[in-house]
Amino acid sequence: MNDKVEHGIQRATFGAGCFWGAEAAFGGVAGVLSTSVGYLGGTLENPTYKDVCSGRTGHAEVVEVLYDTAVVSYDDLLRIFWENHDPTMLNRQGPDVGTQYRSAIFFHTKEQETAARKSKETLETSEKFRNGIVTEITPASRFYAAEEYHQKYLEKRNKAYCHT
Numbered sequence: 001m002n003d004k005v006e007h008g009i010q011r012a013t014f015g016a017g018c019f020w021g022a023e024a025a026f027g028g029v030a031g032v033l034s035t036s037v038g039y040l041g042g043t044l045e046n047p048t049y050k051d052v053c054s055g056r057t058g059h060a061e062v063v064e065v066l067y068d069t070a071v072v073s074y075d076d077l078l079r080i081f082w083e084n085h086d087p088t089m090l091n092r093q094g095p096d097v098g099t100q101y102r103s104a105i106f107f108h109t110k111e112q113e114t115a116a117r118k119s120k121e122t123l124e125t126s127e128k129f130r131n132g133i134v135t136e137i138t139p140a141s142r143f144y145a146a147e148e149y150h151q152k153y154l155e156k157r158n159k160a161y162c163h164t
Contacts, residue, residue: 015060015104016085017093022063025084031071036064038145078119088131106140
């Protein structure tokens with residue numbers, strides 16, 4: 001399950017509702033080399049946005065992050081993930097509703113799995129949220145890049161958030 005790109009460069013994948021907002025949250029972080037939005041965790045090969053929005057493919061909207069471990073840690077990325085969405089909302093974020101908007105951490109290595117589970121447990125015991133955390137932590141499956149018009153969507157439009 002080791003999904004390292006090259007020495008010191010790793011891949012992280014997060015589902016935090018609308019992938020445009022998730023991409024914006026990670027895009028300006030020092031050590032993040034690139035971001036790409038797409039679909040992961042479903043059953044249909046080569047899904048389109050329309051397919052995923054149907055709610056029948058099982059995919060989540062995700063952001064895939066390539067990062068330099070010498071500059072930013074996976075724990076730092078987890079902190080950004082937790083701070084930029086509501087992990088207590090089941091299959092929704094704000095006005096976006098459906099399983100494709102679920103809160104999810106898709107791990108690529110055993111170390112990522114351990115760190116993700118530990119960070120979730122720490123957040124749960126902190127009592128920061130009144131409701132329980134519903135974030136799933138599962139192995140990463142095949143990532144399908146979203147259509148080009150979704151890539152850097154907010155940046156291209158000089159927007160900071162999905163719903164402004």
